[in-house]
Amino acid sequence: xxxxxxxxxxxxxxxxxxxxxxxxxxxxxxxxxxxxxxxxxxxxxxxxxxxxxxxxxxxxxxxxxxxxxxxxxxxxxxxxxxxxxxxxxxxxxxxxxxxxxxxxxxxxxxxxxxxxxxxxxxxxxxxxxxxxxxxxxxxxxxxxxxxxxxxxxxxxxxxxxxxxxxxxxxxxxxxxxxxxxxxxxxxxxxxxxxxxxxxxxxxxxxxxxxxxxxxxxxxxxxxxxxxxxxxxxxxxxxxxxxxxxxxxxxxxxxxxxxxxxxxxxxxxxxxxxxxxxxxxxxxxxxxxxxxxxxxxxxxxxxxxxxxxxxxxxxxxxxxxxxxxxxxx
Amino acid sequence: xxxxxxxxxxxxxxxxxxxxxxxxxxxxxxxxxxxxxxxxxxxxxxxxxxxxxxxxxxxxxxxxxxxxxxxxxxxxxxxxxxxxxxxxxxxxxxxxxxxxxxxxxxxxxxxxxxxxxxxxxxxxxxxxxxxxxxxxxxxxxxxxxxxxxxxxxxxxxxxxxxxxxxxxxxxxxxxxxxxxxxxxxxxxxxxxxxxxxxxxxxxxxxxxxxxxxxxxxxxxxxxxxxxxxxxxxxxxxxxxxxxxxxxxxxxxxxxxxxxxxxxxxxxxxxxxxxxxxxxxxxxxxxxxxxxxxxxxxxxxxxxxxxxxxxxxxxxxxxxxxxxxxxxxxxxxxxxxxxxxxxxxxxxxxxxxxxxxxxxxxxxxxxxxxxxxxxxxxxxxxxxxxxxxxxxxxxxxxxxxxxxxxxxxxxxxxxxxxxxxxxxxxxxxxxxxxxxxxxxxxxxxxxxxxxxxxxxxxxxxxxxxxxxxxxxxxxxxxxxxxxxxxxxxxxxxxxxxxxxxxxxxxxxxxx
Numbered sequence: 124x125x126x127x128x129x130x131x132x133x134x135x136x137x138x139x140x141x142x143x144x145x146x147x148x149x150x151x152x153x154x155x156x157x158x159x160x161x162x163x164x165x166x167x168x169x170x171x172x173x174x175x176x177x178x179x180x181x182x183x184x185x186x187x188x189x190x191x192x193x194x195x196x197x198x199x200x201x202x203x204x205x206x207x208x209x210x211x212x213x214x215x216x217x218x219x220x221x222x223x224x225x226x227x228x229x230x231x232x233x234x235x236x237x238x239x240x241x242x243x244x245x246x247x248x249x250x251x252x253x254x255x256x257x258x259x260x261x262x263x264x265x266x267x268x269x270x271x272x273x274x275x276x277x278x279x280x281x282x283x284x285x286x287x288x289x290x291x292x293x294x295x296x297x298x299x300x301x302x303x304x305x306x307x308x309x310x311x312x313x314x315x316x317x318x319x320x321x322x323x324x325x326x327x328x329x330x331x332x333x334x335x336x337x338x339x340x341x342x343x344x345x346x347x348x349x350x351x352x353x354x355x356x357x358x359x360x361x362x363x364x365x366x367x368x369x370x371x372x373x374x375x376x377x378x379x380x381x382x383x384x385x386x387x388x389x390x391x392x393x394x395x396x397x398x399x400x401x402x403x404x405x406x407x408x409x410x411x412x413x414x415x416x417x418x419x420x421x422x423x424x425x426x427x428x429x430x431x432x433x434x435x436x437x438x439x440x441x442x443x444x445x446x447x448x449x450x451x
Numbered sequence: 452x453x454x455x456x457x458x459x460x461x462x463x464x465x466x467x468x469x470x471x472x473x474x475x476x477x478x479x480x481x482x483x484x485x486x487x488x489x490x491x492x493x494x495x496x497x498x499x500x501x502x503x504x505x506x507x508x509x510x511x512x513x514x515x516x517x518x519x520x521x522x523x524x525x526x527x528x529x530x531x532x533x534x535x536x537x538x539x540x541x542x543x544x545x546x547x548x549x550x551x552x553x554x555x556x557x558x559x560x561x562x563x564x565x566x567x568x569x570x571x572x573x574x575x576x577x578x579x580x581x582x583x584x585x586x587x588x589x590x591x592x593x594x595x596x597x598x599x600x601x602x603x604x605x606x607x608x609x610x611x612x613x614x615x616x617x618x619x620x621x622x623x624x625x626x627x628x629x630x631x632x633x634x635x636x637x638x639x640x641x642x643x644x645x646x647x648x649x650x651x652x653x654x655x656x657x658x659x660x661x662x663x664x665x666x667x668x669x670x671x672x673x674x675x676x677x678x679x680x681x682x683x684x685x686x687x688x689x690x691x692x693x694x695x696x697x698x699x700x701x702x703x704x705x706x707x708x709x710x711x712x713x714x715x716x717x718x719x720x721x722x723x724x725x726x727x728x729x730x731x732x733x734x735x736x737x738x739x740x741x742x743x744x745x746x747x748x749x750x751x752x753x754x755x756x757x758x759x760x761x762x763x764x765x766x767x768x769x770x771x772x773x774x775x776x777x778x779x780x781x782x783x784x785x786x787x788x789x790x791x792x793x794x795x796x797x798x799x800x801x802x803x804x805x806x807x808x809x810x811x812x813x814x815x816x817x818x819x820x821x822x823x824x825x826x827x828x829x830x831x832x833x834x835x836x837x838x839x840x841x842x843x844x845x846x847x848x849x850x851x852x853x854x855x856x857x858x859x860x861x862x863x864x865x866x867x868x869x870x871x872x873x874x875x876x877x878x879x880x881x882x883x884x885x886x887x888x889x890x891x892x893x894x895x896x897x898x899x900x901x902x903x904x905x906x907x908x909x910x911x912x913x914x915x916x917x918x919x920x921x922x923x924x925x926x927x928x929x930x931x932x933x934x935x936x937x938x939x940x941x942x943x944x945x946x947x948x949x950x951x952x953x954x955x956x957x958x959x960x961x
Contacts, residue, residue, distance in 0.1 A: 303819045304812050311809060314798045321757070321795045322810040322863065323781040382800055 126376050126427065130391040133423075134398065141402040148405045155283060157394075157401045159275065162285025163347050164367060165393040168375075169289075169296045170340030171368035172389045176300070177333040178313040178381025179228065179235035183220075183242030184341045184368050188361030190250040191217050191345030196259035196355055206262075206271055210346055217342025218335050220246070225331030243365070250357040260354030275351035285347060289390070292340065297386040309333060314382030370416065371396045374423045395419070457520030458483045459647050460505070460536070460616055465514035467500055472852045472882075474500040475671045477514065482616060487638065487648040489662035491655070493691055493886075493909075497671040498651050502618050505649070506538035507531030535615030539605050539622060545593055552576040552589030555608045579607040583637045599630025603637065616647040623657060624743060635661060653909070655687050667691055670882055688911070700890055700915030704934060707918065708733030710769070711902040712785070712871050714754070717763035721749040722926025726763065729921060729928060731871060731902040736893060738917030739906045741946045745923040747906040748790050751873045754904075755787035756780040768870065781810060784870030788860050788877055790906075796860035797848050804830035804844035806859050811866045833862035838888060854885025861892065872896060874905040878912065890916060910939050922946050 142149040167184055174181045191213045198209040220242070227238045264270045277284050300306040308329045311319040320326050344364075349355050369379075375392025377384035399419060403412045464477040475497045482488050490498050503509045505516070507525035516523055518534045525531050531538075545554045552572040553560075561571035576589035583603040593601065602622060609617055623631045638648055638661055652658055658665060665677040667690035675690040710732055717727040727750065731737060739747050752758045754765070756774040765772050767783045774780050780787070789795035797806055808815070808826045815825050830844040837858040841851055848856060857877065864872065874893070878886040893903055893916065904921075907913050913920050920932045922945035929945040 298820075302821060304816045304821055305819065307805065307809075307812060307821060311798045311801065311805075314800050315794070317795045318798050319809070321755075321777060321787065321789050323777045324809070325776070325778060382798075 126430075127385065127387050127391060129426075130375065130388065130395065130423075134391060134395050137395065137398050137402060141398075141405065145405050148402060153401060153405065157397050158286045159283035159351075160285075160401075161394045161397045162283060162287070162289040163275070163344060163351065164364075164371065164397060165289040165390055166285075166292050166347070167341050167344035167364065168368045168371045168389050168393045169292055169386065170337035170344075171365070172372045172375075172377050172384050172386070173296070173300075173309070173333045174235070174337040175369070175372050175377045175379060176313045176381060176384040177309055177330055178316065179330065179333065180239060180369065180379070181224070181242075181334065181337045181341075182236065182239040182365050183224075183246055184337070184344075185361035185364035185366075186243045186246035186250065187217060187220065187338060187341040188345035188348055188364055189355060189357055189359075190246045190253075191342040192349035192355040192360060193250045193254050193259050193357050195346050195349050196262040197253060199262040199265075200259070206265070213346065214339060214342045217338045217345070221335035221338025222331060224338065225327075225334040228334065229327035229330050247358070250355075254355075254357045256357060258354050258356045259349075263350055263353050271350045272353075275347055285351075288347075292343075293386050293390055300384075300386060305329065305332065310382050312381075367396065370420050374420050376427070456484065457517070458486075459519060461517040461520075462501075462505060463515050463517075465501065465504060465511045465516070467497075467504060467509065467512050473671055475504075475511075478668065478671070478673055479514075480666055480673075482647045482649055484615075485642050485645045485647060486664065487642055487650060487662045489650045489652065489658040489665045490668060491652070491658060491665055491687055491691055492668035492674075496668040496691070498668055499620060500671075501668070502538060502620055502649070502651060505531070506536060506618055508538070532612050532614075535613055536618065537609035537612060537614035537616070538618045538620065539602070539609065540620055543598075543601050543605055545601055545605060547592075547594040549593055550589060551580070551587065551591050551593055551596070551604055554593055554604060555579065555589070555611050557608075559612075575611060576607070579611045580604075582610055582640070583607045584633060584640075597630065599626045599633065602626065602630075602634065606637065606641075610641075610646075614646065616649060617641070618649040618651075620651050621653065622650070623652065623654060631657070655684050658682065658687065659684075665690075692911075700912075703894065705734045705736065705897050705918055707735045708900060711767065712754075713764075713766040715764045715766075717750075717753065717765065718761040719746065719749045719753045719926070720758045720761055722746050723761045725925075725927040727928050729931070731904055733900045733902055734897050736897050736903045736905070736916055736918050738913035738920035739904055739923065740910070740913045740920050740942050741923035741929075743908065745946065746926040747923050748875055749926075750923070751787055751875050751904070751906060754780065754785060754871075754873055757787075781867070784868065785873065786810075786864035786867070786869045786871070787873040788857075788864070788875060790875035790879075792853075792857055792860050796863075797856060799849040800847060802845045802847050803834065803839065803841050803851070803859055806848050807833050807844075807862050807866065810863050814867075829866055833859075833866060836865070837862045837892070852882070852885075854881035854888075857881050857885065857889065861889070865896075869896070869901050871902045871904065874903065876906055876908065878907070878909075910942060913937070913942060914939065 147153060171181060171184060194216065195209050195213045198204040198212060199206050224238050224242060227233050228235050263272055275285055279287055300309065308319065308324050311324065312326050312329050316326055345361070348360065371392040372384065372389055373379065374395060375388035375390070377389065396416060399416055400412065403409060403415055458481045460482040462480045464479055465475050466477055467475040478497065478501060480501070490501065492498050500509070504511045507528045507530050510526070516525060523534060546557065549557065555576050556572050560567045562568060573589045580587065580589065583606050585600060585603050585607065593604065596604065606617065622634060626634065642648060650658065650661055659682050662682065663679050665682050665687060667674045667676070667687065669691060677686055677690070710730055712731040715728050718725065739750065741747050749758060753760050754774065756776045756779050759775045765774055767785065772779070772783050774783070793799060798809070804827060807830045811829070812821060815822050827844060834841060834844060839855050839858045839862065841855060848859060851859070877889055893905070897903055914937055917937065918934055920937055920942060922929045922932065922942055924946055932941055
């Protein structure tokens with residue numbers, strides 16, 4: 124809670140500071156871009172958060188985005204599939220890939236890092252193979268002139284549609300994480316897998332579910348990016364997106380040790396990263412993008428660690444007087 | 452020992468606290484040159500903490516330490532080693548991918564022009580190895596040594612740093628009786644050379660043999676000392692427990708009720724060569740005894756579905772069951788309080804409420820949503836019933852003391868009507884007061900008709916609490932002792948299972 128307030132203040136501070144340096148930053152189009160991109164990036168970050176809270180990691184999000192986007196385009200262009208049916212097909216495919224990850228991680232006890240690293244390599248190369256390594260484009264507007272562009276470009280009550288989508292996903296994710304039995308199991312599992320198992324929780328199923336959710340949301344992001352950009356370049360689209368997602372989740376308070384994380388934090392974390400990105404673009408020193416984002420995340424994590432230690436210390440001191448007592 | 456020179460080590464009024472526990476309160480201890488002092492005390496009495504402080508692993512919160520009469524500050528293991536204090540850990544700290552010599556000189560390898568001089572290592576290792584009675588080449592890979600030999604290598608390592616005080620934390624816990632003898636011989640010869648020994652052990656028979664003096668700790672405080680001639684089993688137990696054993700255990704005999712659990716031809720994955728048959732009855736408290744590694748924990752894990760049986764039948768309340776996972780066991784009313792509460796029993800960063808409700812959660816949810824109000828009221832009820840000392844249900848478990856944590860582990864299951872409760876070392880590492888409460892709870896559960904099977908490495912606990920005891924030896928059930936047959940000798944006899952160990956039993960009888 125406190126952490127989210129601090130992060131929120133950081134967000135506002137970055138906004139005000141950048142506007143001070145370059146008033147254009149607060150222009151309507153600039154803000155619109157930031158919100159739209161926050162929506163797109165946020166959806167995949169929520170997926171990554173589920174996996175991170177379970178104590179795992181998914182390194183294949185970027186490749187997944189490329190593969191799903193490319194396959195989506197191919198289904199429409201080459202198979203003349205209805206775009207909405209194509210969405211269902213590719214999202215099923217994404218969920219199946221998540222299921223495979225989950226099975227490899229739980230049943231064969233492979234490390235998530237290794238499994239999804241292989242996923243990163245394999246999915247990207249499949250995308251390149253399916254497309255003949257050519258850019259896929261021209262699938263957004265159909266022959267009859269219907270366009271899918273509205274999904275990412277239109278606005279509802281003044282806010283970009285992707286932001287509304289993110290809101291919907293976040294609401295469902297928040298309820299799932301904080302109010303359902305599944306969410307409680309996920310946190311227990313991420314914190315102490317053994318204890319969860321000894322309490323009768325079928326930890327394998329919970330883990331598998333986390334990877335399915337992550338892959339599914341990466342798939343959703345892949346479709347949206349394909350529509351937003353109007354094309355998918357199989358060897359470049361989505362590169363490093365897994366790292367953006369992990370970075371935003373960590374900045375938003377998810378611990379890579381597992382068991383900890385909040386959806387609100389993830390949203391603010393994503394928004395901060397997108398705003399930093401936009402600020403760097405506006406102020407025209409793009410070469411330093413990595414430095415700025417890396418340093419901000421480091422500061423956030425260090426700050427978090429310090430707060431955690433202070434709290435733990437205070438707690439220890441306060442509760443000291445409970446000395447062992449004798450009975451009997 | 453010349454009486455005018457100061458004792459080698461004097462620790463005065465050492466105090467140390469951890470979150471939720473006062474581990475040591477003004478504990479004092481002296482060890483003379485060449486003297487062998489044993490520290491005794493129950494689990495959680497503060498022995499290990501004291502040792503860690505003396506070895507420089509943890510700083511004390513208060514008190515002072517003198518070595519050879521001079522005030523010292525131990526900021527790390529290096530400081531302690533320089534002063535000649537070495538700790539031989541319960542778990543050995545050796546690298547089994549290196550040779551014996553490589554281990555002895557790990558971290559301070561003799562060098563020639565920056566390269567490790569294997570010749571120098573060999574020369575110096577041979578000497579210290581001889582001192583601990585090991586006649587093997589320093590080139591031997593450590594992995595080829597038995598645990599007992601590795602322990603001696605660890606001592607050799609300490610000697611090569613010119614250790615003047617060896618602190619041994621449960622050195623015999625995983626040794627065979629012949630290795631124990633070898634260790635004792637080494638200890639004697641080291642003392643003759645003026646090396647002091649601080650010896651921690653639960654095995655009171657050993658304590659009597661190796662020590663000149665016994666210092667007892669209880670609940671983190673000095674609870675008395677015994678000079679050599681007064682070291683008897685009874686005296687030591689009195690100092691450790693602080694009361695007569697008969698008062699401490701709340702046991703009353705139960706008339707066993709009808710059959711609840713029956714196992715026939717059960718084979719655990721760890722010891723598939725042994726077939727186990729036993730039964731548990733309503734309202735019965737059964738102790739499961741045996742040495743470490745005899746397969747007790749494995750048996751409980753099999754009954755709870757953590758390590759499903761390879762073969763055999765389990766009948767619960769007359770109904771044949773297949774227990775393939777904890778979920779199956781829970782569905783049949785068989786619950787386990789595991790051996791390691793921090794690793795297996797609790798989600799440490801969750802709060803008391805979330806931990807208590809974890810196994811029951813699915814049963815008290817509506818449409819997959821957690822019913823927060825019911826969850827909270829369950830937690831409050833359990834905190835009250837188990838007398839968990841916590842500021843409230845929202846307290847993070849990590850900050851509770853060991854005893855209160857253990858009560859929460861048990862509370863998890865009480866919400867769900869146990870038929871059979873399996874307890875693995877239920878009182879390990881918790882203070883005496885909480886121990887007593889857990890015994891009372893076991894009693895009251897038995898009275899309500901729950902069948903209890905508990906593993907304990909403390910013989911007194913088995914003798915004090917069990918209606919009968921199953922004793923395991925190397926994976927097989929060596930025997931069952933009824934209440935009248937129960938005695939320390941009888942249990943040890945079955946647990947050790949061979950004529951060689953029979954002498955030991957004789958000796959520990961004292």
